[in-house]
Amino acid sequence: MTDKHSQKIAADLLHLRGQGLSKGDPVALPLVSSSMFHLPGDPDGAATYGRVDNPTWEAVEHTLAVLEDAPCVAFPSGMAAISAALFATLKAGQTLLIPSDGYYVTRLLSVRFLAQLGVTVIERPTRSYADGGFDGIDVMFVETPSNPGLDLCDIAAIAQAVHQAGGKVIVDNTTMTPFGQRPLDLGADIVVASDTKAPGGHSDLLMGHVATRDNTLRDAVLDWRKMSGAIPSPHAAWLLHRGLETLEVRFGRMCDTAGAIAQVLADHPVINDIRYPGLPDDPSHTLAKRQMTSFGFLIGLTLADKDAAEKFITSCRFLRPATSFGGVHSSAERRARWGDDVPDGFVRLSVGCEPSVELLDDLLQSLSTL
Ligand SMILES: Cc1ncc(COP(=O)(O)O)c(C=O)c1O
Known part of the structure; x- marks a missing residue:
């Protein structure tokens, strides 16, 4: 909200x-x-x-x-x-x-x-x-x-x-x-x-x-x-x-779902690192609480390597492998493919408007295959 x-x-x-x-x-x-x-x-x-x-x-x-x-x-x-x-x-x-x-x-x-x-x-x-x-x-x-x-x-x-x-x-x-x-x-x-x-x-x-x-x-x-x-x-x-005209309702849903997903993924054994400003352990959390009115719909996940990241993205039914973010459809991409200074296994996850339980189940299912 x-x-x-x-x-x-x-x-x-x-x-x-x-x-x-x-x-x-x-x-x-x-x-x-x-x-x-x-x-x-x-x-x-x-x-x-x-x-x-x-x-x-x-x-x-x-x-x-x-x-x-x-x-x-x-x-x-x-x-x-x-x-x-x-x-x-x-x-x-x-x-x-x-x-x-x-x-x-x-x-x-x-x-x-x-x-x-x-x-x-x-x-x-x-x-x-x-x-x-x-x-x-x-x-x-x-x-x-x-x-x-x-x-x-x-x-x-x-x-x-x-x-x-x-x-x-x-x-x-x-x-x-x-x-x-x-x-x-x-x-x-x-x-x-x-x-x-x-x-x-x-x-x-x-x-x-x-x-x-x-x-x-x-x-x-x-x-x-x-x-x-x-x-x-x-x-x-x-x-x-x-x-x-529908931005506020979509944005609220996307951020709420991203917060719930980040909390669950923070302890996942195959995720080496997670960045989400809403997580209490995130290096930016204190500033985020002061400066932002929401913690956003983007999550950064670092998996073991390029293959793990690609497998995670393409195994999800509810994730579109695409560049860009912020759409109603959740999407993800491995940013090192464009030369960004991030690890090979870094995935930028853009949380969309799918019901959160459905999306979380799908993400966990894909992570369980790694
Ligand atoms: C932070 C940021 N600013 C600006 C842009 C550029 O937007 P556009 O693709 O609409 O030109 C992007 C595109 O991904 C972006 O991520």
């Missing part, structure tokens, strides 16, 4: 559109696909062109804004949102700090592109992010819990220190969603997220968003979208709007 604040937001979300309707309007969101808008004379703030305006994006951005309690700009993927946040905040000669153990594509984008444009890119592990201080850091990119290792860092402490040193903080909140962690309330300047994961939730769309309460940053991100052309498709936005 989610916390009281999340439940209030979830109720508001479900009636957001309904409260603005006139008699005869559809209750469900219409999907508007148009590159041109009727525009005689001066534009006067009307919709102009499909790269700049779209009523279906606007509806999804309005919903995301209630969820984040901040204005949001929608993007066609999480990486498009991350690119917008980085390109809108950095310029040549500045320094970017990124996690060495976070989502690897953010690192590739920084090292392969931003560094070529004159940005100095520094990497540190999430767990010791504050070591070395923040002097000279212009933009700090945080991912907590980190994907895939599920390490945490203290957003409030980092934001305070980075602001004192004159920098900005961007938090990738993909692994938690605003129902599990609220980085803007902890002092972050910008939140980025892949809505491809839990917010979409049905593995049928790619989307992302940037949220910020700073109008100058928001305008820069909007300009980036307009000029780079990194716009979401109206169909994906429409699907995301539908997904957001």
Whole structure:
């Protein structure tokens, strides 16, 4: 179950559109696909062109804004949102700090592109992010819990220190969603997220968003979208709007089941190591209790080796062997296959919406074959 604040937001979300309707309007969101808008004379703030305006994006951005309690700009993927946040905040000669153990594509984008444009890119592990201080850091990119290792860092402490040193903080909140962690309330300047994961939730769309309460940053991100052309498709936005209406109920179920499963698997003889911020013995538990309103739906399991991990994943009836996470269907993957710095037998398990007893029985059955 989610916390009281999340439940209030979830109720508001479900009636957001309904409260603005006139008699005869559809209750469900219409999907508007148009590159041109009727525009005689001066534009006067009307919709102009499909790269700049779209009523279906606007509806999804309005919903995301209630969820984040901040204005949001929608993007066609999480990486498009991350690119917008980085390109809108950095310029040549500045320094970017990124996690060495976070989502690897953010690192590739920084090292392969931003560094070529004159940005100095520094990497540190999430767990010791504050070591070395923040002097000279212009933009700090945080991912907590980190994907895939599920390490945490203290957003409030980092934001305070980075602001004192004159920098900005961007938090990738993909692994938690605003129902599990609220980085803007902890002092972050910008939140980025892949809505491809839990917010979409049905593995049928790619989307992302940037949220910020700073109008100058928001305008820069909007300009980036307009000029780079990194716009979401109206169909994906429409699907995301539908997904957001059930996010709270799915997220609550997924996190509750993940907590129950982690507790049982913590003592399993064939599991060498388990990471779940909700486990009292997890190195991040104390910080997780303070910083997060839920412990999430991702669990990290280390099995003996590559073969054991692959056998575990493929023997489960209720686990899809797939990259990505956060869907209604539980899924898992061996992250070393992408070169992540984790043991060969490390499995990232994304707990879905299956009834927990069914899923746990299935996982235990598969582990018993190892
Ligand atoms: C933490 C994190 N951030 C960002 C992304 C990128 O999202 P997308 O695939 O929607 O571009 C991912 C994708 O797996 C992710 O795990």
